[in-house]
Each structure stands twice: as C-alpha cells, then as structure tokens.
Amino acid sequence: MFLRTSLYYQAFDGGVIPISVYAQIFPQLLEGAFVTIQLLILSAILGFLLSFLGGIGRLSRIDPIRWISGFFVEFLRGTSLLVQLFWLFYALPLLGIKLAPGLAGILALSLNYGAYGSEVVRGAIQSIPKGQTEAAIALNMTPRQQMWHVILPQAFRTMLPSFGNLFIELLKGTALVSLITIPDMTFEASAMRTNIEANTPEIFTLLLLMYFVIGYPLTLATRWLERRFSVGRL
Amino acid sequence: MRRLKRNRVGHLISKGSERVSEMTENNHVAVAEAPQSNQEQTEPIVRYRKVSKSFGDNQVLKEVDFDLYPGERVAVIGPSGSGKTTMARLLMTLEKPTSGTIEVDGRQLWHKEVKGKLVPADEKHLHEVRGDIGMVFQHFHLFPHMNILKNVSVAPIKVLGLSKEEAEERAKTMLDKVGMSDKLEAYPANLSGGQQQRVAIARALVMRPKVMLFDEPTSALDPELVGEVLDVIKEIAAEGEMAMMLITHEMSFARDVADRIVFFDEGRIIEQGRPEQIFTAPKTDRLQEFLKRFELNGSSS
Numbered sequence: 001m002f003l004r005t006s007l008y009y010q011a012f013d014g015g016v017i018p019i020s021v022y023a024q025i026f027p028q029l030l031e032g033a034f035v036t037i038q039l040l041i042l043s044a045i046l047g048f049l050l051s052f053l054g055g056i057g058r059l060s061r062i063d064p065i066r067w068i069s070g071f072f073v074e075f076l077r078g079t080s081l082l083v084q085l086f087w088l089f090y091a092l093p094l095l096g097i098k099l100a101p102g103l104a105g106i107l108a109l110s111l112n113y114g115a116y117g118s119e120v121v122r123g124a125i126q127s128i129p130k131g132q133t134e135a136a137i138a139l140n141m142t143p144r145q146q147m148w149h150v151i152l153p154q155a156f157r158t159m160l161p162s163f164g165n166l167f168i169e170l171l172k173g174t175a176l177v178s179l180i181t182i183p184d185m186t187f188e189a190s191a192m193r194t195n196i197e198a199n200t201p202e203i204f205t206l207l208l209l210m211y212f213v214i215g216y217p218l219t220l221a222t223r224w225l226e227r228r229f230s231v232g233r234l
Numbered sequence: 235m236r237r238l239k240r241n242r243v244g245h246l247i248s249k250g251s252e253r254v255s256e257m258t259e260n261n262h263v264a265v266a267e268a269p270q271s272n273q274e275q276t277e278p279i280v281r282y283r284k285v286s287k288s289f290g291d292n293q294v295l296k297e298v299d300f301d302l303y304p305g306e307r308v309a310v311i312g313p314s315g316s317g318k319t320t321m322a323r324l325l326m327t328l329e330k331p332t333s334g335t336i337e338v339d340g341r342q343l344w345h346k347e348v349k350g351k352l353v354p355a356d357e358k359h360l361h362e363v364r365g366d367i368g369m370v371f372q373h374f375h376l377f378p379h380m381n382i383l384k385n386v387s388v389a390p391i392k393v394l395g396l397s398k399e400e401a402e403e404r405a406k407t408m409l410d411k412v413g414m415s416d417k418l419e420a421y422p423a424n425l426s427g428g429q430q431q432r433v434a435i436a437r438a439l440v441m442r443p444k445v446m447l448f449d450e451p452t453s454a455l456d457p458e459l460v461g462e463v464l465d466v467i468k469e470i471a472a473e474g475e476m477a478m479m480l481i482t483h484e485m486s487f488a489r490d491v492a493d494r495i496v497f498f499d500e501g502r503i504i505e506q507g508r509p510e511q512i513f514t515a516p517k518t519d520r521l522q523e524f525l526k527r528f529e530l531n532g533s534s535s
Contacts, residue, residue: 129375131371131373131375132375132377134326134328134371134375135371135375135376135377135434137326137327137328137364138326138328138367138368138369138371138438139368139388139389139393139437139438139441140361140364140365140389140393140441141389141392141393142357142361143357145392145393149388149392150377153379154377154378154379157379229379
C-alpha cells in the first residue's frame with residue numbers, strides 16, 4: 001500500500017501526461033515485439049515439424065521408434081517449460097554445449113510445444129476411420145502414400161483448432177525466454193519498469209495489449225484455415 | 235463374346251472343381267473359338283490353400299481351399315459371420331491369414347520364396363502382388379477430402395505413375411461407365427449412397443485389376459438405391475476380362491451374374507456349383523435351410 005502510494009507520487013511529481021508516457025514506452029516494446037515474433041515464428045515452425053515427427057513416431061509399426069518418441073513426448077510434457085529453458089541455458093553449458101540464448105529459447109519452446117503438438121497429431125490421425133486406410137491399401141498405395149494423400153489431409157482439418165490453441169499458448173510461452181536474457185517484449189517491459197518504475201501500470205497495460213494484438217490475428221487465421229480445409233464436409 | 239466367355243469359364247470349372255458336374259452349354263464353341271492364351275487361362279488366378287483365420291479364439295476360416303479363374307464371376311453367399319468377408323479381406327491384404335497360403339497369378343501373396351522356402355512377405359512384396367486385386371467396400375470409403383474426379387484419379391497418378399491428364403482421362407471414362415460423369419467436381423458428402431458406391435466402383439476399376447472383390451456392395455444402401463449399383467456391377471460383369479468375387483446377400487443378383495455360387499457357413503465352403511444347381515437343387519441341408527430364408531422375399535423370379 002505504501003509502495004503503491006509512493007509510485008503514484010513519483011509519477012505525479014514527474015508531471016508526465018499519459019500520452020507521452022505511451023509514446024516513450026511503445027518504441028521500446030515494439031523492439032521487443034520483433035524479437036517475440038521471431039521467436040514465435042521459428043519455434044512454431046520447428047515445433048510443428050516436431051509435432052508430426054512425434055505424433056507419427058508414436059504410431060509407428062517399428063517398436064523402438066514408438067518407444068523413443070513416446071518417452072520424449074511424455075518427458076517434455078511432464079516437465080516445466082521454465083525448467084527446460086534453464087536447463088538448456090544454464091546446465092547444458094556446464095556439460096560442454098553452449099547455446100546462444102536465442103537458440104536455447106527456440107529449442108526449449110519448440111520441444112515443449114512440439115510434445116503437446118505430437119498428441120494433437122496422434123489423436124487426429126487415430127480419429128480417421130480405418131476404412132480410409134483400407135481403401136488406400138486396396139488402391140495399392142504405399143504406407144507413405146496412405147499417410148500423405150489420404151490420412152494426413154483429413155487429420156489436418158481435425159488438428160487445426162488444437163494447433164491454433166497451441167500457437168497462441170506458444171506466443172504467451174515466449175514471455176518466459178525473457179528470463180534467459182533474450183530481449184523480447186516482456187524483457188523490455190521488465191527493463192523499463194526498473195528504469196521508470198512509476199509507469200509500471202502503463203508499461204504492463206501496453207504489454208498486455210501488444211500480446212493481444214499479435215495473438216488475435218492468429219485466432220482469425222486458424223478460423224480461416226479451418227474453413228478452407230472444410231471443403232467437402234457437410 | 236459374352237457367351238463365349240461363359241462357355242470357356244464353364245469349361246474351366248468342370249476341370250477345376252469336382253463339385254461342378256453339369257455343363258449345360260456347348261463346349262465346342264469355346265474350344266473352337268478361344269485359342270488366345272488358353273494355356274495360361276486354365277491356371278487359376280487366385281488359389282487359396284488350407285487358409286485359416288482366427289480372431290482371438292474365434293476361428294472364422296477353417297482350412298479353406300478355393301480357386302478363382304481368370305474372367306470367372308463367383309458369388310459368395312452365406313450367413314453373416316460365415317467368413318465370406320474375411321475371404322476377401324485376406325486377398326486384399328487387409329487381414330493376414332493365420333495359416334495357409336494364397337497365390338495370385340502364380341505368385342505367393344502372403345509369403346515370399348527365399349531359397350525354396352516360404353517366408354512371411356514384407357510390405358514391398360505385398361505391394362507388388364496386391365496390384366492385381368481391387369476391392370469395393372460395403373461402406374464405400376471414398377476419400378471425403380477429394381472431389382469425385384480426384385477420388386478416381388489419385389491412385390492412377392500416385393500408384394501407377396500416370397500423368398495427370400492420362401489419369402483423369404481414364405478416370406472420366408470409368409466415371410462415365412458408372413453413370414457419374416456429371417459429378418466430377420462434387421464431393422462424396424454431397425452424393426447419395428448409391429452414387430458414392432458407383433464412384434467407388436469406378437475408383438477400383440480404374441486400376442485395371444485382374445481380380446475385383448465386391449464386399450456386400452449394396453448392404454449399406456437404402457433399398458431404392460440398390461438397383462442402380464447392381465446394374466452397374468452387372469454391366470461390368472458382362473464385358474469384363476476381370477475375375478470377380480461377389481460377396482452378396484442379393485440372391486437374384488447372384489444368380490443372374492455369377493458363373494459359380496459358393497456357399498459359406500461356419501468358416502467352410504459347404505457347397506458350390508452353377509447358379510441353376512445351387513438355387514434349384516441345393517444338395518446340403520444347410521444350404522437348403524439358408525435359401526429358405528430368402529424365399530419369403532419372392533422377388534427372385
């Protein structure tokens with residue numbers, strides 16, 4: 001209570017009017033936003049690929065592939081993203097592998113969200129009726145062709161809403177990388193807060209808004225994709 | 235040509251199966267006018283030997299021996315759960331036999347010969363042999379994400395390696411044959427069951443298999459749609475070089491189309507023979523019993 005009051009006075013003493021406060025905060029957050037978006041896109045691409053690798057791996061007819069992908073998926077889902085991030089950034093260098101902060105961030109994010117994505121992929125593939133595979137076999141398609149031309153295009157439609165969710169989760173997850181010195185949007189916000197503590201409410205309000213501005217188009221894009229892939233369905 | 239075909243096949247049956255004793259048609263026509271590749275035609279295209287299949291404790295096929303000849307049309311009848319569908323699924327490689335062998339055109343299907351010994355076939359071997367077989371399913375199984383033209387042309391492109399133009403040309407010819415050429419752009423969900431099944435037939439035919447399996451192709455259809463599908467199958471049967479195995483509950487259809495009827499019960503072939511004999515003078519009690527159930531329908535004559 002005391003703290004809150006002192007902040008208020010500081011702001012008051014500075015005599016800053018809100019509009020110029022935002023003008024001061026925004027450029028710096030915007031810089032962070034570019035980093036956030038980069039992280040988001042790179043982790044999403046890698047995580048997307050890992051989702052299919054893990055999801056299809058868990059359905060493989062070859063036992064070791066199934067076991068290994070199963071272990072990784074469950075392990076990564078069952079441990080904290082923050083701890084994974086710290087492990088890659090702080091622990092791994094002591095084992096002799098030093099990753100740049102950005103790389104560690106992208107790796108942790110894509111592995112973690114890729115593990116969740118694997119379950120989305122696996123579930124969607126398993127939801128396709130067996131008759132579809134049988135029809136593909138009857139046309140003498142190879143297992144790869146069955147997967148690529150028959151199963152995945154149908155399963156993809158089922159995956160979209162879940163992937164959309166994960167994508168937005170991932171955006172929010174990127175905030176954690178600020179803790180391993182990556183200058184993303186949240187990092188910039190925290191930095192500013194230490195400098196101009198009085199404007200903390202403005203800084204974090206704007207930060208929330210900027211996450212929303214990045215995140216909401218993702219929701220819209222997912223919906224658009226869902227419509228596009230609904231062709232032929234009633 | 236149709237008549238000749240029947241005669242030739244009839245001739246073959248009399249050689250191949252001891253149960254078929256009566257040949258009503260004149261064999262000399264066939265002998266005189268069927269010189270082309272008669273040699274290989276006397277060999278069955280499909281040969282089941284002591285084939286058994288169990289699902290857990292349930293043995294659905296019990297050491298079945300069965301031959302199918304090139305161009306021959308066999309209707310398989312019998313009560314539900316008698317193993318008829320499993321016969322087709324084993325040949326289409328959708329299920330693996332528990333024991334026994336199946337030959338397709340002289341090659342082992344589920345086995346590979348390595349140094350004179352039979353070892354279980356791998357996917358590559360199945361892929362090679364399976365190309366001779368096509369199948370139409372009870373529930374059609376069209377690909378819902380592809381339009382009709384794509385449904386029928388995708389396998390010729392991807393599996394047979396035809397160009398898109400060639401494959402679509404072939405697909406259109408087949409779709410024309412089943413009366414679906416006005417729906418090329420439609421999606422399966424927008425078609426009636428009968429239309430979907432006709433497309434499924436075109437999709438199987440376009441691969442030009444030597445053997446076509448029809449697994450109760452009209453059982454999932456509304457009664458008023460059964461006719462259009464049966465008509466299409468009859469038409470194909472009339473012109474085809476293909477051997478056909480028709481698993482069906484439509485007795486009058488079986489009688490009209492088939493050269494031979496095979497009656498299954500409890501995982502065994504109980505009786506087989508020409509349609510006239512099977513339907514007018516069944517020998518076994520079980521077949522008589524089975525056919526009685528259909529007499530009530532009365533539509534067969």
